[in-house]
Amino acid sequence: MILTVTLNTALDITYRVRSLRPHTSHRVTEAVERPGGKGVNVARVLAALGHEVTVTGFAGGATGRTVQERLSAVPGLVDALVPVTGATRRTIAVVDEVRGETTQFNEPGPTVTPAEWTAFQEAYEDLVPSVSAVALCGSLPPGVPVGAYAGLVRTAKAAGVPVLLDTSGEALRRGVAARPDILKPNSEELAELTGSHEPLRASRDARRRGARAVVASLGAQGLLASTPEGRWRATPPAPVSGNPTGAGDSAVAGLLSALAEQLPWPARLSRAIALSAATVLSPVAGEFDRAAYEELLGRVTVTGEASAA
Amino acid sequence: MILTVTLNTALDITYRVRSLRPHTSHRVTEAVERPGGKGVNVARVLAALGHEVTVTGFAGGATGRTVQERLSAVPGLVDALVPVTGATRRTIAVVDEVRGETTQFNEPGPTVTPAEWTAFQEAYEDLVPSVSAVALCGSLPPGVPVGAYAGLVRTAKAAGVPVLLDTSGEALRRGVAARPDILKPNSEELAELTGSHEPLRASRDARRRGARAVVASLGAQGLLASTPEGRWRATPPAPVSGNPTGAGDSAVAGLLSALAEQLPWPARLSRAIALSAATVLSPVAGEFDRAAYEELLGRVTVTGEASAA
Numbered sequence: 001m002i003l004t005v006t007l008n009t010a011l012d013i014t015y016r017v018r019s020l021r022p023h024t025s026h027r028v029t030e031a032v033e034r035p036g037g038k039g040v041n042v043a044r045v046l047a048a049l050g051h052e053v054t055v056t057g058f059a060g061g062a063t064g065r066t067v068q069e070r071l072s073a074v075p076g077l078v079d080a081l082v083p084v085t086g087a088t089r090r091t092i093a094v095v096d097e098v099r100g101e102t103t104q105f106n107e108p109g110p111t112v113t114p115a116e117w118t119a120f121q122e123a124y125e126d127l128v129p130s131v132s133a134v135a136l137c138g139s140l141p142p143g144v145p146v147g148a149y150a151g152l153v154r155t156a157k158a159a160g161v162p163v164l165l166d167t168s169g170e171a172l173r174r175g176v177a178a179r180p181d182i183l184k185p186n187s188e189e190l191a192e193l194t195g196s197h198e199p200l201r202a203s204r205d206a207r208r209r210g211a212r213a214v215v216a217s218l219g220a221q222g223l224l225a226s227t228p229e230g231r232w233r234a235t236p237p238a239p240v241s242g243n244p245t246g247a248g249d250s251a252v253a254g255l256l257s258a259l260a261e262q263l264p265w266p267a268r269l270s271r272a273i274a275l276s277a278a279t280v281l282s283p284v285a286g287e288f289d290r291a292a293y294e295e296l297l298g299r300v301t302v303t304g305e306a307s308a309a
Numbered sequence: 310m311i312l313t314v315t316l317n318t319a320l321d322i323t324y325r326v327r328s329l330r331p332h333t334s335h336r337v338t339e340a341v342e343r344p345g346g347k348g349v350n351v352a353r354v355l356a357a358l359g360h361e362v363t364v365t366g367f368a369g370g371a372t373g374r375t376v377q378e379r380l381s382a383v384p385g386l387v388d389a390l391v392p393v394t395g396a397t398r399r400t401i402a403v404v405d406e407v408r409g410e411t412t413q414f415n416e417p418g419p420t421v422t423p424a425e426w427t428a429f430q431e432a433y434e435d436l437v438p439s440v441s442a443v444a445l446c447g448s449l450p451p452g453v454p455v456g457a458y459a460g461l462v463r464t465a466k467a468a469g470v471p472v473l474l475d476t477s478g479e480a481l482r483r484g485v486a487a488r489p490d491i492l493k494p495n496s497e498e499l500a501e502l503t504g505s506h507e508p509l510r511a512s513r514d515a516r517r518r519g520a521r522a523v524v525a526s527l528g529a530q531g532l533l534a535s536t537p538e539g540r541w542r543a544t545p546p547a548p549v550s551g552n553p554t555g556a557g558d559s560a561v562a563g564l565l566s567a568l569a570e571q572l573p574w575p576a577r578l579s580r581a582i583a584l585s586a587a588t589v590l591s592p593v594a595g596e597f598d599r600a601a602y603e604e605l606l607g608r609v610t611v612t613g614e615a616s617a618a
Contacts, residue, residue: 015416022412023411023412028416062378092401108336
């Protein structure tokens with residue numbers, strides 16, 4: 001069982017409109033909704049890969065009910081979301097059919113009370129000892145202390161469970177100091193954390209700040225892993241084009257699933273790259289194309305070397 | 310008791326963003342949601358004026374549940390919405406704080422099945438005999454026949470209950486032929502129906518097509534009423550500026566409440582103008598400023614004359 005944490009779950013809504021024209025009225029030609037938030041996306045990919053996965057975080061209001069109804073329909077996925085009085089946020093992605101571009105509106109999320117935050121931490125402490133890996137993903141809703149991830153990292157480490165952190169800004173800065181096993185920033189988050197736009201140097205800095213391993217996602221340049229076991233770069237066999245929504249979450253699912261199966265780093269990275277590329281190639285935002293995934297898996301290039309023992 | 314019909318009810322969501330920039334991501338600074346659809350808006354104003362009002366139409370899904378929860382909290386308002394399998398639509402209004410302008414996204418609404426449409430007609434037939442007036446408002450959701458309003462107008466007339474129609478396009482064209490007591494188009498809807506951009510001529514044409522009375526809303530030029538009892542024009546004492554959202558629905562509520570109280574046309578028009586202007590002046594979209602309403606009520610200009618008896 002893998003545990004993913006999404007403190008700021010979402011109901012992700014995608015609208016298609018003919019052409020976005022500011023300050024006019026649009027008829028939405030298609031509206032699709034599904035549970036979201038980074039950890040929820042990671043969990044959905046893990047479940048699709050055949051892993052048992054538990055989702056925790058917060059859910060509240062009518063939007064939270066919809067999120068939970070939808071999650072309960074996913075085979076292999078256990079809903080352990082903690083109730084909150086405020087309503088789970090919506091995100092609205094408006095896709096312009098003519099230009100193919102997306103305009104995004106993100107609600108801030110419910111304000112979590114101190115009692116709700118305490119209830120979540122207790123639920124988390126109960127869940128952690130029985131899982132093989134934990135992923136802490138995404139932004140913090142209002143009311144959750146900025147040092148939240150640091151505490152959750154420590155709880156996992158105290159239970160001897162490997163923990164991956166994928167967040168940004170101050171939550172990332174505070175979280176990394178608690179020594180997560182894997183940090184998965186994109187280039188922007190890594191630069192914001194370290195002040196360096198040079199991925200190798202920035203990864204080294206992030207490890208000095210506490211991360212045991214750093215897997216930086218560099219967009220078309222693939223993944224760069226800096227770990228105690230060695231250093232690798234992994235890239236897809238050819239550049240892929242499509243919708244990048246969820247590609248980073250699929251990469252996290254790839255890393256986690258391979259970690260839970262105790263595979264070595266090159267295999268973890270291959271899986272992350274193949275899933276990420278297969279997500280970009282999928283016609284449905286945030287889902288991965290299984291045939292493409294299986295085809296790509298054997299063709300990922302991983303270069304680098306293991307550290308001397 | 311007044312009955313308002315909203316076949317395409319909505320959950321109206323208003324987002325504030327700093328500045329709308331297409332094809333970028335926006336943090337929503339404020340999200341407000343409330344039940345919507347024209348007949349629902351009319352009912353809320355009627356209830357605020359102290360009238361007992363029943364709301365019917367369709368409600369479904371999580372959004373429908375939210376609409377019904379909110380409506381049940383309004384004193385004086387009875388929820389008689391008929392369940393539908395599809396989900397009640399959302400409308401999203403994105404307010405650009407810098408420019409003060411609004412960009413609107415409207416979902417199409419649930420597809421109503423023939424059985425659901427039949428269930429609605431039966432519910433409507435049961436409600437009509439015990440009310441003093443009926444308002445049929447807004448667009449038709451997918452699946453409802455385009456001649457829907459014509460049938461609903463006939464049912465009301467057969468029961469001897471006055472009926473107001475406020476819709477557009479083909480639903481208006483078909484509905485007017487069933488001889489509603491009051492048609493309340495704006496200038497655009499009236500021009501689309503009649504082919505004439507000259508309000509007096511167009512109102513005459515709309516009456517020839519079946520409307521007993523036409524009250525055309527002409528924006529800043531106020532209301533033009535063409536009725537068997539006479540012809541009047543009503544204007545506010547001074548132009549008002551603010552948010553026009555819901556001003557037309559408030560005008561309908563004014564006409565209906567005065568009709569239910571058996572007031573003559575000039576009093577109906579004064580009430581409609583004062584409510585409409587007080588809605589534009591309200592800081593909250595679609596609500597009216599009660600002090601402004603009461604102050605404006607005695608200062609509306611109504612010119613025109615009654616027909617010879």
